[in-house]
Amino acid sequence: MDISSQTALQIRRNMNRSANPCTDFWNYACGGFGNTSKYVDNFEWVEDLYATSMRGFFESHIEDTQSPRLLKQMQTYYEACTTDLLHWTWDDIPESFRDWSPTLDSSRGYGLNGVFFDERVDVATNDSLQLVVQIQMPQLSTRYSVQRALRIIQKYPWEHKDQMIQLAGGIRRLEDKYRLLEPIVQTWRVEELSQQIPQIPWTAIIRDIMGVDPGQLENLLFEVSDVNYLREMGQLLANTDPGTLNQYLKVRQMVLLKETEPLSKNPKSCIHHMRALLPLGMEYIYDKFLYKNRKQDTLKLEEILRSLKATFGKYLDANRLGVTSDQMAYLRAKLYGMKIKIGNLPEDESPEFYDNPYQSANFTESSFLKNLIEALALRTRLQHEGLLQPGSRLDLRRYYVNDDVVKARTSPFYENERNTITVPMLFLQWPLFDHRQHAIFHGSLLEAVLAHEMSHGFEQEGILFDADGNESPIGLEIRESPGFQNAIKCVQQQPFVSLKERLADLNGLQLAYDAFFDLNHDSRKFEYRPYAFEAEFSAPQLFFLSYAQFFCGLLPPVIAHDRDDERVNVSVGNLRQFAYDFKCEPSTVQSHPICEMWRPPPREEYRSG
Structure with missing residues (x-):
């Protein structure tokens, strides 16, 4: 037919x-x-066809002479995902991560976003080639994550249990107060941002994400929305006990890991998870081989x-x-x-380009959870790396x-x-x-x-x-x-x-x-x-x-x-x-x-x- x-x-x-x-x-x-x-719908239909072909590729162990390091990293991640993926609880998180004392300085570097504010790299409103850091109140969709976090907080005997619940409620009230307002967007340098909203360590946050000295951040542009929300939120955090803040960030990081991990332990679920978290590698493989x-x-x-x-x-x-x-x-x-x-x-099809983006991620075949944490941090770094280009201009060949x-x-x-x-x-x-x-x-x-x-x-x-x-x-x-x-x-x-x-x-x-x-x-x-x-x-x-x-x-x-x-x-x-x-x-x-x-x-x- x-x-x-x-x-x-x-x-x-x-x-x-x-x-x-x-x-x-x-x-x-x-x-x-x-x-x-x-299938549930046509999307699930074509996604299943894609996952079937990608599963066949990963399990055939094909080699790539053009970008061998990229392919090895993707195969390693897939192997851990399909063999070590478990339904885990807080006690399953690696010791080094459980002992981590999260602060506003470090949480974004681990992929966490939209807890107290939303931070992302985009282009300026009046120059679609100028990279800027956009700061605004959390997206409305993050409320699902807040609800999950509150269920975890209420379930376990946390040291700062009541204070964490109060903190989440305070942020919610601030969001409700300013959500419907049409925000004015301010364009500031990092020094101006730190002066206007001093309660938040902006320089330390960006430095932690990008791993550079403060002097290299002086010319970054920030487009800041919801300024009054950010000021009140910053004051709320300044009045919050550091132990409460750190514990709440830990819980939100756990929620992020749970939301990001594959829905079930099977190869197709891992493939769809990788398509979201490691898109450049998955696009490269599908385009070249399938x-x-x-x-x-x-x-x-x-x-x-x-x-x-x-x-x-x-x-x-x-x-x-x-x-x-x-x-x-x-x-x-x-x-x-x-x-x-x-x-x-990207338009850049050079072997060097594809072989380099994931090189800073230390994936292992023995621990999927470690790989997931690595991948979230990697994604954040990749989103910000363009900011270090001369003049923070968008490279369209690598966009x-x-x-x-x-x-x-x-x-x-x-x-x-x-x-x-x-x-x-x-x-x-x-x-x-x-x-x-x-x-x-x-x-x-x-x-x-x-x-x-x-x-x-x-x-x-x-x-x-x-x-x-x-x-x-x-x-x-x-x-x-x-x-x-x-x-x-x-x-x-x-x-x-x-x-x-x-x-x-x-x-x-x-x-x-x-x-x-x-x-x-x-x-x-x-x-x-x-x-x-x-x-x-x-x-x-x-x-x-x-x-x-x-x-x-x-x-x-x-x-x-x-x-x-x-x-x-x-x-x-x-x-x-x-x-x-x-x-x-x-x-x-x-x-x-x-x-x-x-x-x-x-x-x-x-x-x-």
């Missing part, structure tokens, strides 16, 4: 034909997924991006928002400067995103500062993508996903960044324009979790549909001939089914996006063509207005239809 016939067959298997596509399209498209798949379709996939993705750009260019030609000539030039420069890349490997994450990204993502869409290599596997598939499957799934990511460059947050990734007053002008604000107000008529994600969902599906079928396509006036691999559904119906099935699976908890069923139902309901394509009765069609931000207004025949 050819790949397109196989894809069409899988689409029919996933369906629930008892559901009404006009009232619950997600259930109609995905209601049968749980009965036909052993990924066979880079050339074909690259050509197809670039073709899709060109199609999306051409269609969005037609949107701009119509100038629905009535932007000025300067604003139009800003938008076109951003659109045509947008790039796409497969995987997250690599390496966030403090416990799970690596599987879906494509857009970065404002790089104006780039990155598509993880493991994403480019069937059932999500195969370069041999018919164009309708590329257009309905991958093109829709890429259109969503492209749309992030033109929603209410992304619009502020220009083609080079710098915040621009022109972007702010566009955002504050009446047409842009009216489009946002239209979207706000329905509940959502994230406005920018809702905008990207709606605008992305519109863009993908128009890119595939043409901007003025009207299915009511077109007679479709069946595809050789699919005779039941018309081309637009197959487009929507394939799009919706990207979201098949168990409904996830709502964090940064709407629930998958809402994302599908709201998005297809916002596209006029959907009701025509599935011949929906007027009584079943949503009553709220169609929301379009960039798309040209419909022609008269659409209005009257």
Whole structure:
């Protein structure tokens, strides 16, 4: 069976034909997924394919003459993970670590972040090549870690038990006090930062992370948000007994280790753990030894991006928002400067580059826990090493995103500062993508996903960044324009979790549909001939089914996006063509207005239809 016939067959298997596509399209498209798949969702499917191939590589003990040290380190880590991984408690932590007396000076060096403040290396808001240290209050997501820490504190007879609970509560109250405020970002040198918030040993913290003398830190730039929070938090810490502070940091470090370790003792779980913690090594191995379709996939993705750009260019030609000539030039420069890349490997492909990043980590085959502690510290060092480059400028040939994450990204993502869409290599596997598939499957799934990511460059947050990734007053002008604000107000008529994600969902599906079928396509006036691999559904119906099935699976908890069923139902309901394509009765069609931000207004025949 050819790949397109196989894809069409899988689409029919996933369906629930008892559901009404006009009232619950997600259930109609995905209601049968749980009965036909052993996976939770499509992401788990492609992640399992990736893990299977990576497991085969590690267990074959292949040698690499190009970067032997890197490969040896990765094999050593994998070996310990699969043979020494245990469910451990505080008593299992190595003696040297248990005796460690953590302080604010040293905890970040061990990978700990977001306890009292969040510290990370990024680029300046007005210069996407200038590296800065960003300081702000802890991310809201760290509250899960706080809850876990409190459960551990309450379970054991700690010396400073009550004081640790009070400290966590005090930080929580400060976060609640300042969370909803729009912070002003201050740009300071380390001396200014130490003067403005003197209770925190900033110089010692950065010196401990980077292992350099204080004199080498004088020219570092710090972008500091939530200054009033940081001042009050610093005073709270200054009034806290050092023993309480040290014990609380120990507990939070234990929570970090528990959150970061593999979910279970098996090779595939270890591989996904390594993909998050040692991404450069895992990307290198997969790309060099296992990924066979880079050339074909690259050509197809670039073709899709060109199609999306051409269609969005037609949107701009119509100038629905009535932007000025300067604003139009800003938008076109951003659109045509947008790039796409497969995987997250640096441009520098020299053997020396790949063989050196992990050399400071002392991994061993006999202790996974020691390796985990080493890897967390290594990750922090790698994130900060660019700060020592002349002028702390970003080296684009070696640029690599390496966030403090416990799970690596599987879906494509857009970065404002790089104006780039990155598509993880493991994403480019069937059932999500195969370069041999018919164009309708590329257009309905991958093109829709890429259109969503492209749309992030033109929603209410992304619009502020220009083609080079710098915040621009022109972007702010566009955002504050009446047409842009009216489009946002239209979207706000329905509940959502994230406005920018809702905008990207709606605008992305519109863009993908128009890119595939043409901007003025009207299915009511077109007679479709069946595809050789699919005779039941018309081309637009197959487009929507394939799009919706990207979201098949168990409904996830709502964090940064709407629930998958809402994302599908709201998005297809916002596209006029959907009701025509599935011949929906007027009584079943949503009553709220169609929301379009960039798309040209419909022609008269659409209005009257």
